[in-house]
Each structure stands twice: as structure tokens, then as C-alpha cells.
Amino acid sequence: MTEEPRPTLEAVAARAGVSRATVSRVVNGDPGVREVLAEKVRHAVDELGYVPNRAARSLVTRRHDAVAVVIAEPETRVFADPFFALQLRGISKELTANDIQLVLLLTEGRDDHERVGRYLAGGHVDGALVFSLHLDDPLPGIIRRAGVPTVFGGRPGWPQEEPGEPSAAYVDCDNRGGAREAVRHLVGLGRGRIAHITGALDQTSAVDRLDGYRDVLGDVDPRLIAEGDFTPAGGERAMRELLERVPDVDAVFAASDLTASGALRVLRERGRRVPDDVAVVGFDDMLPVAEQTDPPLTTVRQEIEEMGRLMAGMLLSGRGGAEPVPVEPAGVVLPTSLVRRASA
DSSP: OOOOOOOOHHHHHHHHTSOHHHHHHHHTTOTTSOHHHHHHHHHHHHHHTOOOOHHHHHHHHOOOSEEEEEEOSOHHHHTTOHHHHHHHHHHHHHHHHTTOEEEEEEOOSHHHHHHHHHHHHTTOOSEEEEESOOTTOSHHHHHHHHTOOEEEESOOOSOOSSTTOOOOEEEEEOHHHHHHHHHHHHHHTTOOSEEEEOOOTTSHHHHHHHHHHHHHHOSOOGGGEEOOOSSHHHHHHHHHHHHHHOTTOOEEEESSHHHHHHHHHHHHHTTOOTTTTOEEEEEEOOHHHHTTSSSOOEEEEOOHHHHHHHHHHHHHHHHOSSSOOOOOOOEEEEOOEEEOOTTO
16 A cells, blocks of 8 residues: 655645745744734644654754753662652653653763763754752763753752853752751650761752751761661661661651651661651652551652653743753752651
């Protein structure tokens, strides 16, 4: 069976009774076409089933209708942590609503950084959304040199390369304020030996949550702080350290829900009742985790999916016109709230 030829711009122009240039302007979203003519073109497009040739259009507009999402973590971490799924869902919803393709790029080592840099510099996408960066990560410099508009997930913590360089555009939650609220809650319960299991301290979110813990408790016994890495295994390891160093610990603020889930497992193994003996508070309010721990987890809620949506929206609002333009430097910080369940 012979495949029917794809309708062309010329065919649409003939059906609408307008010039090919007018059809091209309407298809590419140019607002300068009179509405009566634009309506004729839209009708002809629908009748003929015309689909714009994105490759050809990108040669004219220098837009590719694609955005790279760069996650600075290995795939084993990304696909095991619901945080990334939630943020990607928010990003995907916003991009899909604007008919933009999502290109996912993961990094695990220096070869991956170079690969990502080459891809971004190659002009394949109109911009990049980047999150889960670590303080020594070379990606910010690589992305800057690639020259693509970028929005970061999380407060930037890397030094500026040049004096007077504009601040990066980013979306984050109030990590420090949320941590303060969590610790104040534990203090309000009458707990006196409140420990903290940190996240990976080469990430600004973990540093901000540690600072919020210290804001409330001041100069705490350093034995009450154990370093984790935002994973269940890290929470287990840190909880064991805490019980060895401070056997009378009566509360734990964990830097993430996954960390808290690991801590809860160790407490249960050691015969510590939660919350009677040890109260536990997490951070994130990822429902697949927080509602299924034993007991259900009191935690600080951050709007993870909304953060992803805002990142994408910020990038798209800066794209404008026929060519991508830099996103205006800005930081958006979303509020957090304490969600009380049975663990504290």
C-alpha cells in the first residue's frame, strides 16, 4: 500500500487562500497575522492534517522545542528515589503543556560531564533544568560555557567564576525554615536529646537543614550530629552511630524521609519504641515513603512536584521570541509546612 504524501505548507496555503509565508507565520506562532487569516490557516491545517516539520522549523527559528533535564546523580540513585520521580513529573507536566520535549541526561563521572557538555553545546535543546548538584560538581561551569539558558533546582552553592557575574536562576524550598519548624516541634514535645542525621553535606539543601537544626538548639553536643546521604542505608548507618555515641537520644530529625525510614528500621531492631522512646521527624513528605513507614512519619512537607513545574515554567518564560534568551536571574523559594503523623 502506497503511503499518502504528507501535506505541505504549500497545500495548506492553497486550501486557505493565503501565501506560504502567512501559513509559516501562523504555524510558528507569529502574533502579527490578522485573526481572519490566521483562522483560515488553522482550519486548513485541521482539514489537511498538516504536521509542522520540527527539524526544518528549527533551522529558521533556531528553536528545537526540547529541554534537557540534567540530574547530577547515577541512574541507580535516580530510579530508586521517589524525590526525582516527583520532580520529573512536575517538569514533564509543564513541558508537555507547552508541547516541549524532555531530554533526560544523568551524570555519574567525569566522562558523563564531558558528554553532557558536548550535547548542550551542540545546540540540540533550547535550555536546561539541572538539579541535585554537589558543591564540587563541574557541571555549572560546563553549562555556563555551553551558553544555554538554565534553571537550577536547589540554591546554588558554587562560587561565581567572574566578579559581578549574575546570580543563577533557581527554585528551592525553605530548607532552613523547615528544619527549624521540625526541631521546634520536637522541643515542644519535651525532648531533650535531639539528634540530627544530615543529608550529603556537599549539597546546599543538607547544609541549610543542618543550619536550621542549630538555629534552634545552638551549640549542641557534636555527638548528636551524624552524617547521612539522603538514602535509607545512610539513615541506618547514622542511627547506629548515634545509638552507640548517645544511647539516651530521645528524638531524631532526619534530613529526608528516606533517611528517616532507615533510622526507623534500626530503632525497631534495637527495641526502641517510636515515638515513646525516640520521636522521629523527616523532611520531604514523599507520600510513598512517609505514609508507609512504621509508624507513619511526621515530616516537613516541601512541594516537590510544584518545584519541578516552576523550574520548567521559569525556563520557558525566558525562552521568548525566535531565539532562546537567558533566563532572568532570580531565586524562587517555596514555603514548607510540618505534617504531623504518628512518629512524633
